[in-house]
Amino acid sequence: MSTVTFTFDGKQYTGQKGESLASALLRNGVLHFTDSSYKDRPRGVMGLWVEEPNALVNIDSGAGEPMVMSTTIEIVEGVVARSSQGVGDLPDTRDNSRYDKVNRHVDVLVVGAGTSGLEAAKKFADQGKSVIVMDDKPTAGGHLVYLGQPVPPELLSVLDRENVTFLPRTTVQGLYDQGYSVATERRTDHLDVNVHTEMSRIRTWHIRADHTVLATGAFQRHLVFANNDRPGIMLSHAAATYVSNGANPFRAAVVVTVDNQGYRDAVRLSQAGVTVNAIVDIRNNPSGPSVEAAKASGIQIITGKTAIDTCEKEDGTVKCVSVGNPDGTEAACVDGDLIAVSGGWTPVVHLATFIGIKPTWDAKLAAFVVKHSDSLTSTAGMLAGDFGDDDEAAIFFGPKLSTEQALVAFVDYQRDATYRDFKRAIDAGMRSIEHVKRYTAIGTAHDQGKTSGTVTMGLIGQAIGKAPDEIGSLTFRPPYISVPFAALAGRDRGLLSDPERTTPIHSWHVASGAPMEDVGQWKRPWYFPMPGESMHAAVLRECAAVREGVGVMDASTLGKIDIQGKDAGQFLDLIYTNMFSTLKVGMSRYGLMCGIDGMVFDDGVTTRISENHWLMTTTTGGAAKVLDWLEEWLQTEWPHLEVYCTSVTEQISTVAIVGPKSRELMRRLAPSLDVSNEAFAFMENKHVDVAGVPARIARISFSGELAYEINVPAIYGLHIWESVMAKGADLNITPYGTETMHVLRAEKGFVIVGQETDGTQTPDDLDMNWIVSKKKDDFIGKRSFSRADTARDGRHQLVGILADDGSYVIPEGAYIVAGADEKTAPPVKHIGYITSSYDSAALGRSFALALVANGLARKGEKIAIPMADRVVTGVITDSVFVDKENTRRDG
């Protein structure tokens, strides 16, 4: 062991490299670590490991980390720590450490490298299985390490086998279905305080194991007596371990126990040079080897009594403990600057409860244990109730307390929750642990009740005369200990946090300075501002250019599904509400899809390329969902149909040129093409070379204007876009983004699935009855249109809304109430809501689309929209605002 220098609360100390920060502070005589979160009471370290409820610190050195248990920090040269009063603060500098992930399949995962874990690992390794052994401590051996005893070499050597991987400092944070677990491995903090950029600081393991052995051991728990939180009051196993390792600020101890563990720890304390003034045992007739050993070493044993209260020294640390009967009578003080409490063992049942295995109460051990074995999961060691033969515990959690005493008898230290708080919950009628927890906040701090959970259940039992297992069961949720988000994210940060999909033309959009809009995972240009131009001005300019000249839009993100097979037409007739099998080759048709409930699901234009070859387009966000939907029907309902579907979204690039001048531009781009309305009609497709590239051109319009969509293999997308920009320069070709596209389609009353719909609109609701075939025997959704609820009066229907103040753009989502003259003070029944709302260049004013109850029959009615600061009045209109007669689409 080498000596290192570290800083705690601004003061320098020395400690032994690798010992815990808590141990090093005790070695330096520091007992008062921090003050409690809510009541400012001085607190020291209670525990040995992650059960610690008090001694939290913020780490300011290295990568920095808030709210870490000082019992788990292995100190290295230069560690800087600050005591934390329950609330952490994040470092405001960027953490440049590396974090990483690894996935592994393995035959057996053993959680816990104590004796029972190592035995399990040996058993499976002997069978030739691949085994991973994980332990959250720096070395294998479990309790033996704390006791300073050697781990049997025949067990330890199993970790060196070729088919065994041992991962120390690795915490299994969650165990899930079918042997899936997630663990975090701390790899650098114990080496030095440097920020490591070459090696990951924390590596997250995703393990799928055929079998998982839980050998997670146990934590000691405390007892609830008055002033049980003073520095110097510790769990006995923790105190004995610190002291045995030379971290000994104590002179005299009193051990308060309910089991034989207290005796073993008393002997260890005594051997380490602490005078044990007494062992106070709640049991009347303790027996067993540990009791005999303590008697032999001459320690005074007081039976049938327990701790009632404590006194403090001037510095707030403990001075003595008053010992009396469990009903609080006959209390007398026994001196000790260490009060070592052994309240029984609580096995670490967390991982078992994560997958729904219920712990059972073992009255002999006074503990919840998990004795479980099936093909996926088994338990071993203390978790399975193997406490050795010398540990019959009393079922006892604390003495009877006066009201004053109850105010300072702590159940959950980190939450400052006292026996008084607990009693109030019981008196209010709470009986279940789940209710008491929520009433008192017990078990909700960083430690999630590792020590206080069983204590609380025991106290409820004591209070109402039931056994702890009649109160409920311990239930925990991942993660097992708090875990930095950075560890879970690994390298999936920034650009890598989610896949980004971009079109072949994306680089042009970026170079033009267009802000991007996220549409699913797609990055789409939102608008193309001129230097210094606002979004509002840019969108009005783009809209006007399309209506009066020519605009160009990258429509490559639309979902595209290639559909082939002799039954494709019949299939599309079943999928869409309207007829497709009669569509002529070379023509396109707009179609609407519904679910079996009759609600609009997706829409798009589908083109018949040849007799048995179709190309379906879907909404940008709906492509994957629609492909799954088509496959579902083909594979599970109509396998007799010969139809094949393939996603070609990323194989085809689509450039739409839109506006009255698009015909002239199309002529220039494809001189061999007759672009006259007679030769190339609306919804027709032509195959022709454009700028030297084979293209399919479709007369499709999402704006109401004359438009041509140029479809080319994706690698030519940018080439076509640049050709369009070059040939259209003197026509003032104007690139436009998603915002202008939305405004233009809304002016025409074209819906966007997902904006005008939320899964509760039928085609009728959207005023699209014209698209529902009356000729077809059946299609998906048809039968539901005549259901009572879908056919009822009063459904929300698509309409337009014009605010009386044309300069006001009503917020989308705003609620609409009937009648401008009626009172708008609550309660007022709303009749609908705004789905789309924009300022319009074509109208010279604002407009909106809305879903309004019985809206189609209410056109012309006055409405009001109550906003936070004003009431906006307006009128219900038709949903088509521009070119109701469809005269513009032919140029």
Added chain:
Amino acid sequence: MLHIPCPYCGPRDETEFHYGSEAHVAYPENSANLTDEEWAKFVFIRSNPKGWMAERWVHSAGCRRWFNVWRNTINHEFGPSYKPFTQQPKSPA
């Protein structure tokens, strides 16, 4: 995360799949002749058992094929999986 036995690809992580609700609920051939109640039963009502249930999954990020599989809704244990329109294996119960 579930480990789902695709009958085509073998066991794979849940993230590769999408759920398709209860298996063997066929689309009615004569929907026009069904009463509202019969139709609503097909659209909205599923058996939702506590215990073993035959259900549909699609291996979206794998072979893209739909299949059926027995799953215990209490502890998420999987029984045998099988291809559509093949003999259903007996419930593991």
